[in-house]
Amino acid sequence: MNRRHTDRVGKPSAASTASFALSLSALFVTSLVAIVWIPVDQDVLSRADAAGWDTRMLLPHQTELTLLIYASVLATAIVVVATFIGLMASRRGPSFLRQ
Numbered sequence: 001m002n003r004r005h006t007d008r009v010g011k012p013s014a015a016s017t018a019s020f021a022l023s024l025s026a027l028f029v030t031s032l033v034a035i036v037w038i039p040v041d042q043d044v045l046s047r048a049d050a051a052g053w054d055t056r057m058l059l060p061h062q063t064e065l066t067l068l069i070y071a072s073v074l075a076t077a078i079v080v081v082a083t084f085i086g087l088m089a090s091r092r093g094p095s096f097l098r099q
Helices: 014-050 062-092 094-098
Strands: none
Touching: 014 062
């Protein structure tokens, strides 16, 4: 039997489509949290600065929380890219995965 490579593009699997949709929704939610957090962070910093840099006015672990929010946006963006690659690979079929 002759097995030739074809460049046909098929329908992606339901699992890869669902994982891509879930990763996009996670990116949307984490981006929304980051957008909402930025003004809150700036307001807290401004109030502490106006009070002569009173550290009691800062939120506990505020810097770490800000870094964690930004890191979660970056991590979900990486997951979106990975699931997009998986979605494209599932469209190509098993012959793409074997090579």
